[in-house]
Amino acid sequence: MTTIKDVAEKAGVSISTVSHVINGTRFVSEELIQRVLTVMEELHYHPNTLAQGLRRGDTKTIGLIVPDNSNPFFAEIAHTIEDLGFQNGYSVILCNSHGDLDREATYLDLLISKQVDGVIFISAGSNPEHLGELISRNIPVVVADRDLEYDSVDVVLVNNEKGGYKATRYLLDLGHTKIACVTGPTELTPSAARYRGYLNALNGAGLSINDSYVITGDFQVDGGERAMLQLFALDSPPTAVFLCNDLMAFGAFRALRKLNRHVPEEISIIGFDDIKLASIITPALTTVAQPLSDLAKTAVNLLINRIQHGGDVKTERIILDPVLVVRDSCIYQARK
Secondary structure, three states, X not given: OOOHHHHHHHHOOOHHHXXXXXXXXXXXXXXXXXXXXXXXXXXXXXXXXHHHHHHHOOOOEEEEEEOOOOOHHHHHHHHHHHHHHHHOOOEEEEEEOOOOHHHHHHHHHXXXXXOOOEEEEOOOOOOOOOHHHHHXXXXXXXXXXXXXXXXXXXXXXXXXXXXXXXXXXXXXXXXXXXXXXEXXXXXXXXXXXXXXXXXXXXXXXXXXXXXXXXXXXXXXXXXXXXXXXXXXXXXXXXXXXXXXXXXXXXXXXXXXXXXXXXXXXXXXXXXXXXXXXXXOOOOOOEEEEOXXXXXXXXXXXXXXXXXXXXXXXXXOEXXXXXXXXXXXXXXOOOOO
């Protein structure tokens, strides 16, 4: 393996001169710079960028923890964050907790050991105590898509309650009164907030809550399918269903095909997230769009600002508004 000493000897300069050329820490004549760079290329010498970063007090790396990178929503977020990080000179280490808090804690320890400059954190739960380890080590953290109880970290999330309200209000405006809701895991703040929006819309319309119309899902396709089969096993099934993410809505479509039921003629379906597949399936899914690009961009900007300015920056809590995207999966229901 070629060393900095090998470069210095072949270039006929001191080791410190090679170091100054690499790090730009002292004036070196243009002639010497070109000589050193030419030898580095000839010998295929690559500086240890991690060691350089540690000496400077930074590694130009960002950690990103997501609960499920197989979910297109989180995959799109990760892709956008990686792209934005690259544009700003940072490499992104992606960690998939797979919805497991123990795995999440293990990845946090890994990121600490890698001495990342900061972490964008989308938790698998509602109150991960191990996040405090990052805070105690003064590692900049931005919590995204989760409303966690930490005053000392920046938070960026979507107004999920407003999104749940918009989805349900839209179904009400179409004349539906028998509206079911398939929630996500109850411990996740986005799921709970979307459900609150559903309840608020029904209460505002003077409708009582039918407990059999509320089913706890899992944010996965299979969970949406099971929920829809359960709803159509009722003596009086709903005429519309709000599913708290698009993947479960896809599962609902699959169940309805098995039951030979037609969307939207026999039942209206609305999702949440507006992942790319939502506009491709047939019928195209009406859904509540999260401003995914804005969410990712805001998280990256908050983190880089925190990395660069540390405690001099005031902690921020940014809430973005969702948008109802009307497509083909909902239809007017004449009230009887």
